[in-house]
Amino acid sequence: MKKFYLFAAVLLVVFAMVLAACGGGGGGEEGPIKIGALFDLTGPTADVGTPYANGEKGFVEWLNAKGGINGRQVELVGQDYAYKVDQAEQLYSQYVNQDKVVAFLGWGTGDTEALRGKIAKDKIPFMSASYSINLAKLDEAPYNFLVGTTYSDQMIIALKWVMDDAAKKGVDPKVVVFHHDSPFGESPVPDGKKFADDNGFAYTNIAMPKGATDLTPQLTQAQDFGVNYVVIQNVSSGAALLLKNAKSLGLTDNVQFICLNWCADELFIKLSEGAGEGVLGVMPFTSDFTVPGAKDPAEFLKSKGDSLENQGLHYVQGWWTAATMVEGIKRTLDAGKDINDGANIRASLEAMKNFSTGDVTKPITFSPTDHRGNDSAKIHQVQNGQWVPITDYLQSRIPVE
Amino acid sequence: MECGIFHSTYEKDMALRHTPIEKARLALVILFLLIFPFVADNYWLNLANTIGVVAIGAIGLNILTGFTGQISLGQGAFLAVGAYVAALMSIHWGAPMWLTIPSGAIATALIGAIFGIPSLRLKGLYLAIATLAAQEIIIWVITHWDAVTGGVDALNTKNYLWFGGENHYFSEFQFYWIIMGLAVVVTLLTVNIFRTRIGRAFIAIRDQDIAAEVMGIDLFRYKMLAFATSSFFVGIAGALIAHWRQIVTWERFTIEVSIFYLAVIIIGGLGSVSGSIYGAIFMVMLPAILNNIGKALSGVIPTMDILIPFVQQAVFGLVIILFLVFEPEGIAKMWKNIRDYFRLWPFSY
Numbered sequence: 001m002k003k004f005y006l007f008a009a010v011l012l013v014v015f016a017m018v019l020a021a022c023g024g025g026g027g028g029e030e031g032p033i034k035i036g037a038l039f040d041l042t043g044p045t046a047d048v049g050t051p052y053a054n055g056e057k058g059f060v061e062w063l064n065a066k067g068g069i070n071g072r073q074v075e076l077v078g079q080d081y082a083y084k085v086d087q088a089e090q091l092y093s094q095y096v097n098q099d100k101v102v103a104f105l106g107w108g109t110g111d112t113e114a115l116r117g118k119i120a121k122d123k124i125p126f127m128s129a130s131y132s133i134n135l136a137k138l139d140e141a142p143y144n145f146l147v148g149t150t151y152s153d154q155m156i157i158a159l160k161w162v163m164d165d166a167a168k169k170g171v172d173p174k175v176v177v178f179h180h181d182s183p184f185g186e187s188p189v190p191d192g193k194k195f196a197d198d199n200g201f202a203y204t205n206i207a208m209p210k211g212a213t214d215l216t217p218q219l220t221q222a223q224d225f226g227v228n229y230v231v232i233q234n235v236s237s238g239a240a241l242l243l244k245n246a247k248s249l250g251l252t253d254n255v256q257f258i259c260l261n262w263c264a265d266e267l268f269i270k271l272s273e274g275a276g277e278g279v280l281g282v283m284p285f286t287s288d289f290t291v292p293g294a295k296d297p298a299e300f301l302k303s304k305g306d307s308l309e310n311q312g313l314h315y316v317q318g319w320w321t322a323a324t325m326v327e328g329i330k331r332t333l334d335a336g337k338d339i340n341d342g343a344n345i346r347a348s349l350e351a352m353k354n355f356s357t358g359d360v361t362k363p364i365t366f367s368p369t370d371h372r373g374n375d376s377a378k379i380h381q382v383q384n385g386q387w388v389p390i391t392d393y394l395q396s397r398i399p400v401e
Numbered sequence: 402m403e404c405g406i407f408h409s410t411y412e413k414d415m416a417l418r419h420t421p422i423e424k425a426r427l428a429l430v431i432l433f434l435l436i437f438p439f440v441a442d443n444y445w446l447n448l449a450n451t452i453g454v455v456a457i458g459a460i461g462l463n464i465l466t467g468f469t470g471q472i473s474l475g476q477g478a479f480l481a482v483g484a485y486v487a488a489l490m491s492i493h494w495g496a497p498m499w500l501t502i503p504s505g506a507i508a509t510a511l512i513g514a515i516f517g518i519p520s521l522r523l524k525g526l527y528l529a530i531a532t533l534a535a536q537e538i539i540i541w542v543i544t545h546w547d548a549v550t551g552g553v554d555a556l557n558t559k560n561y562l563w564f565g566g567e568n569h570y571f572s573e574f575q576f577y578w579i580i581m582g583l584a585v586v587v588t589l590l591t592v593n594i595f596r597t598r599i600g601r602a603f604i605a606i607r608d609q610d611i612a613a614e615v616m617g618i619d620l621f622r623y624k625m626l627a628f629a630t631s632s633f634f635v636g637i638a639g640a641l642i643a644h645w646r647q648i649v650t651w652e653r654f655t656i657e658v659s660i661f662y663l664a665v666i667i668i669g670g671l672g673s674v675s676g677s678i679y680g681a682i683f684m685v686m687l688p689a690i691l692n693n694i695g696k697a698l699s700g701v702i703p704t705m706d707i708l709i710p711f712v713q714q715a716v717f718g719l720v721i722i723l724f725l726v727f728e729p730e731g732i733a734k735m736w737k738n739i740r741d742y743f744r745l746w747p748f749s750y
Contacts, residue, residue, distance in 0.1 A: 041710045079692060079699075080710035085653055089646070090447065090689060097443040113555050114648045121570065140557070183650060186553045 033069055033329060033339065035060070035322075036095035036104040036124075037078025038111065044083050044210065045184075047237045048262055049107060051311045052129055053078070055297065055318025056105055059326075062300045069330050076322075077101055085111045089118075096122050102339050103325050106130070109184035116141040123342030125349060127325050129318075131261070131284075132187040136372050136400045143342060145349055145371045147321045147364060149284040151184075151233060152191035153396040154260045157377055158282050159195050160394070162229045165256070166201075176222040177205040178215075178242055179233040188233055188260065191398060202226075208238055215245045223251065230257045239263035240271035247275040256280065261377070266312040269385055276382050280390075284377040285317045286360050287387040293320065293358020320357045324364055324373070327355060362393055372397065415596060438577045446573035450645060452685045453580035454638050457587050459665045459677035461634030464591060466663070467671035468600070469627040470607030471520050475513075475532040477658035478539035479632050481651060483509040483639025485543060485550055488558040488649040497561040498644055502583075505640030506633045512539070513632025520624045524610075536656055543651045555650040558643045576645050583641065587634050591674050594630070603627050607672070668724055670733030679732035683724075691716055 037056060040049030060076040068074050077099045081087040088111035095101045104119070106112045106128035113134055119126045120142050128135060131148040135141050149157075159175065166173040177192060179185030189205045196203030204225055206218050219242070222230065230246075232239045239259055246252050257279045259268065264281025272279075289298060289308050297319045298308040308315060328349040329339055337344040352373075354363040364373040376393040408414040418424050438446060458480060465471050483505035490496040490504055516535035523531050543550045550556070559568045571579070594600040602623045605613035614620050643649050661684065669680020695709040728735045 041707070042714060077696075079696060080713075082710070082714075085650070086451070087688070090451070091692065093447040094444045094692075097447075110555075110650060110652045114646065114650065117557070117647050134554075181553075182652065183553055183555065 032073040032075040034075045034077050034095075034099050034101040035325065035329075036092065036099065036101035037076050038081045038088055038091060038105070038107045039078055040083045040107050041080040042082045043080075045108065045235050045262075046083075047267055048235050048265065048314050049083075049129075051314040052107075052318035054311060055315035055320075056322040058297060058300055058304075058315065059319040059322040062296060063326060069326060070333055072333075074326065076105075078105070081107070081111070083108055083111075085114050088115065092118065096124060100340070102342065103127075103329060103345060105322060105325060109135075109187060110182060112144065113183060116144055119143045123346070125325065125328065125342050125345045127321055129321065130184060130187075132183065133191065133398075133400060134187070136370070138369070138371065138400075141371075143346060145324075145366060145373060147324050147361070147373050148261060148317070149282075149374045149377050149396075150372060151188035151260060152398055153372075153375055154282045154284070154377055155188035155192040155231065155233075156195055156396040156398060157379070157394045158231050158258050158260065158280075159192060159199075160396070161280075161379055161391070162231075162256075162258070163199060163201070166229070171228060172201060173229055174202040174226045175204075175229045175231060176225055176227045177203070177231045177233060178208055178218065178222075179205060180235065180238060181207040181210050184262075185233050192231070208234055208242065212238075212241070215242050216249065218242075219246055219249055219251060223249070227251075228255055230255055232257060232259045232263055234263055236263045236265055236267040237271055240268050240273075240276065243272045243275040243279065252278070258282065261285065264380065264387065265314060266309075266387075269382055269387070274385075277385070279382045281380045281382070281387060282377045283313075283380050283387070283389075284361055284374055285313055285320075286378070287313045287380065288389070289316075291359035293356075293360035295358070316360055320360050323357070324352075324355060328352065370397075370400075372400075417592060434581055438574055443573050446577055448685060448689060450573060450576055450580050452681050453577075453584045454641050454645070455662075455665060455685055456678045456681035457580075457584050457641065458635050458638035459662055459669065459681050460587055460591050460674055461631045461638065462662050463666045463669075463671065463674065463677045464594070464603070464634070465627050465631035467666055467673065467676075468595065468607060469603040469624070469631075470610075471517070471624065471627060472525065472529045472663075473532045473631070474529050474656065474659045474663070475516060475535035475539070476635060476662040477654040477656060478536040479509050479513055479635040480639035480642065480658065481539060481543060481654035482512050482632075483636030484643040484649045484654070485556070485639075486636075487640035487643040488556045489549070491559040491561060491644075492556060495559070495561055495564055495566075497563050497566065502637060502640040502644070505643070506636035509636025509639060510629040510633040513635070514625050514629040517625055517628025520628065521621050533656070536659055540651055540654065543654075553651065555648050556643075558647045558649060560644050560647065571645070580641060580645065583637060587637065588674060588678070591634070595674075599623070599626065604672075664721065666731075668721060668731055670731030673731070673733040675736075676731050676733030679736065683732060687717060687720060688713075 039053035040046050057076060060074050064073050077095050079091055081091055092115055104124050104126045106126055109130035109132045112128040112130045123143060125143050127145050127147055131146050131150045133150045133152040135144040136146055136150060162173050162175060177189055193203055206221055208215060243257060259279060259281045261282060261284055264283050269276050294316055297316055301308055328345050331348040332339050332344045339345060349366050350368045352366050354365055356363050361374050362376040366373050375397040376395045378389045378393055379391040380387040381390050406419055462476050465473050486508040487501040487505035490501045519531040520528050544553050560571060562569055602618045605618055606623060610620060665680035665684045666677055668683055670676025691713045695713050699709055
């Protein structure tokens with residue numbers, strides 16, 4: 001019977017801790033302004049999810065040290081959800097119903113798409129790190145806002161560059177899209193297909209299986225297709241693996257690889273160990289840390305004994321996403337409106353015109369008819385282990401079906 | 402069997418509950434289920450609904466794995482069949498929920514029976530691999546049959562009450578009654594299956610299939626029946642997920658889900674209906690509890706914050722291992738031991 005007492009004791013302790021944890025209760029009128037958040041710190045996109053989450057947390061800490069929003073502190077209520085949809089739903093439900101958060105910063109495509117109905121019902125302004133065009137459909141996702149250029153628009157920007165480049169070289173473009181095997185990865189594939197069909201060039205897509213340690217079979221498939229341009233819609237670790245395999249196949253010499261935003265980062269350069277040289281990146285968020293918008297994050301990190309070079313551009317991306325949401329809340333308060341009604345924050349965001357992110361992105365503009373705050377990206381290239389811009393801002397805003 | 406209880410009629414012998422205490426306990430549980438939704442907020446209702454759905458799916462799997470001894474790694478895909486059938490019927494035909502849920506269940510039962518065919522030849526680990534194939538094939542079909550399933554894109558399920566009705570938005574509170582109602586029906590049905598010839602045949606197959614065949618049990622028929630019955634209930638759970646979450650994506654039905662359900666029934670208790678329910682409660686509540694502890698601890702030691710999610714996952718694994726070490730027969734057995742202890746308390750042998 002002894003083990004039962006042991007078990008009962010363990011269970012009692014656990015429940016006591018839970019009760020203590022649940023005792024907090026919702027925020028009062030003058031308490032901190034609560035913003036919910038979902039992070040991927042342990043799941044399949046944790047490589048880029050961790051610096052992004054750090055950026056969101058860093059911004060809130062920096063803001064609170066400066067006095068918060070009009071003197072009120074901001075509390076970021078956020079946890080790791082390991083890229084699991086069920087876990088995201090549970091945490092979302094807890095933060096909205098128990099913590100009474102007024103706005104939300106999300107992460108993945110699958111979970112944001114799964115939550116959009118609830119988000120609309122609860123009227124919670126939501127900014128995800130997913131730039132899937134499905135989240136720009138106002139009838140389905142009226143409370144979702146996109147700070148980054150949609151994956152579909154990034155794809156069009158990449159394909160337009162491909163067409164120009166192929167014309168210069170006098171070849172017919174044959175484009176293969178390598179993508180994460182998920183809604184995130186597939187998101188820009190159909191719009192790219194439509195663009196390729198309209199412009200009459202060859203285009204196909206190949207999924208990169210989850211947890212793959214060798215992508216040679218997929219690359220061979222692309223070789224059989226006669227590929228000369230590859231667009232990658234994956235996170236850095238997957239893209240780096242693809243490039244390393246491509247280099248050992250000798251593909252990198254005559255095929256131009258192009259990363260969309262989630263693999264166009266410092267981590268990709270580091271992980272690809274030289275194989276990433278010459279790769280292009282479609283980057284809505286800059287990797288140049290001399291711009292004014294990178295000053296505050298850089299100084300904040302320095303005071304913490306860290307550096308922006310260590311955290312990378314996704315830190316700045318998370319920082320400015322949180323900053324955009326906070327700006328919406330601030331404008332709502334300034335207008336004397338109640339921030340507990342999400343419709344008010346949505347209205348403030350929809351009225352936001354040319355909100356400057358200090359050249360981290362093109363200025364953010366939302367409108368009541370389009371929640372895509374950004375429609376531009378600069379194409380960068382890896383030169384001597386650094387991302388260097390090779391174009392100015394290129395723009396695309398395809399219609400949302 | 403407890404001492405001091407004598408059955409003088411066959412009806413009494415077959416009763417599910419023998420003593421007044423057992424009946425009182427059941428009444429308390431029912432009372433709790435009835436009062437709970439009125440005092441709980443949406444977060445707790447969400448957890449309760451998750452438990453309800455997992456319990457239905459786990460009871461289904463337990464019929465196959467716990468009672469009939471046929472291991473299945475295809476649970477996730479069978480849930481997907483129920484969910485996709487229900488979602489597609491509601492989207493394309495405007496079919497009401499009272500039609501889509503049973504249809505999803507029947508479709509899953511058929512698919513389950515088909516994938517159960519190898520069980521006639523295969524046992525143990527070999528059958529596990531065959532059902533793993535079911536998992537992979539079904540998910541592959543779903544993600545690649547774009548014309549029907551929409552591929553990797555999510556489907557938005559519609560909740561109709563009647564043909565041509567309006568898409569009805571259910572609150573967690575309203576869905577609580579649908580899910581718990583169905584959970585009660587599934588529990589009662591399953592408990593009763595094992596008081597019939599079919600249920601006893603399932604158990605005979607699990608205990609020794611050759612002996613069962615010698616006794617006159619048609620192995621093929623009963624194994625198929627086990628797969629179909631099990632999948633039927635799993636299909637109900639799948640269809641419920643489709644309507645409750647109103648969004649269906651293949652990401653929710655991966656191999657991890659199959660393993661999760663196996664963990665539910667192993668921890669709850671193989672071959673026990675109540676064990677499936679305990680397992681569902683445990684496996685849904687444990688991560689939620691760990692999350693809340695992690696949330697409470699964050700900020701206490703700032704440098705530890707980044708470690709909390711990893712510690713949470715390690716603790717999750719550790720707790721499961723400890724449970725299995727201390728009581729390999731699951732929570733159902735643990736609960737029985739506690740009952741037995743108090744039955745004789747304070748004068749134990």
